[in-house]
Amino acid sequence: MAQVSIGSLGDFADGELTRVEADGTALCVVRVGDRVHAICDDCPHAEASLSEGDFLADDMAVECPLHGSAFNVETGEPDCPPATEAVRVYPVTVEGDDVLVDV
């Protein structure tokens, strides 16, 4: 695991999904208040970029733009079919203004 800076807190608008490349890994990143979450950007079900979907704040989940499974940003688990596998979750720490991801 390497800790990689993916920018400053101000780079991420609250509740908006952003695709970020960190050390060759495509991440779907979302900021919720002062916390930032990162999951793998590839939907484990089919060929979709999760960052092109929607963030569902009530469920703390990222909804796949193609088939609608929503992945919890803390556990990676999908809430409904067609996805059946969890998406990988990457630990994020915010140090001062710096957003660091373990990839």
Add this chain to the structure above:
Amino acid sequence: MGIALIAGAGMAGRACALTLRRVGWDGEIVLVGDEVTHPYDRPPLSKSVIVGTADMDKVVKPAPETYAQDRIDLRLGTRVEAVDAAARTAALSDGTSVAWDAFVLATGCAPRQLPIPGLERAHRITRMDEALALQALLAQGPQRLAIIGGGFIGMEAATAAVAHGHTATVLEAAPEPMARPLGREVAAHVLRWAQARGVDVRAGVAVESVAEAGVVLAGGEEVPADIVIAAVGQAPRLELAEALGCEIADGGVRVDAGLCTSVEGVWAIGDIAAFPSPWADEERIRVEHAAVAIGHGQVAAERIALGEGLYEDLPTFWSDQGDLTLNVVGVPRPDDEIVWRGDTETPACTAFYVRDGRMRAAMSVGDMKTLRGVRKLFAAGVEPPPAVLADPDTDLAALAAAG
């Protein structure tokens, strides 16, 4: 514990094997598949695989080494040839014999054979090797495709090919493609969307033969083509179930909600299973779609390893057609009343399938918010009247939450 034998390494069989180990089954797992490719996701075959955009590491999954790590004895290029229900043994085509304690039938479907002269010239897209053969031809430059059969597979292949610079003519015997799974009214819109994307659809035509230069229709008209694809449907493979003495019903192997057949120690999952569903009026349904196959595999594994688990998921399937994705939840019937919400032109809309005044299914395209609301309504058991469903200003998720 003992030996779990799984016949069929498609999406259902793969899910069953992987889940068995995950839920603590410590016995042997023998997974038998007649293809030579490691188990893979089948839905991309008719879409990204044929046009060459698929990331094969994400289609063929999990990674091949997973099977050895999970102590799954994966026998590729192998079939179960014969079974003895009394002795609980199976003879495999690799010459070995397996004495099973649990036998999972995940044999899927075989492509339908139609008495059309020359049909053997046509490509199929039911297996990976077939899809890769087609991919190699499409990679040579723009091709003229004639696709016999306007079901989901045919329409997906046509829309994918057209989006990648090929031309495609779909030849469908019925008045509307996809009318059987979606109903005529919804199917007519799906057809129109495909046509707007450049697919030539000839509905209500009969194919006479497949010739060197294309497809010959009844009456003699020839549809010229460089490549002919047959996507004319499939039928469940029931030979092993019949040999084991499993009860056959509703076109499939009759199972209970735990996917157990009428023969103790034998399960049937995926395409071949005729299963009870709390979401259907019918006594039993059969579903030939990926999400159900995987769910069946998982539940059967829990049953075998833990003795518990019921398959009660809301049936769901999808069809990617070029830039459009149709998402269907519930169990639609062709004669359901259709209530629309949203804009069918863009399209960004949802069709609700209403029976006896109740929503029984929905087909959503370009409208994720409504799709999510529908799933929440089903989960909560909330049934708003059709007029409320149709009103684009109603928040379906909020209605579900309010109960």
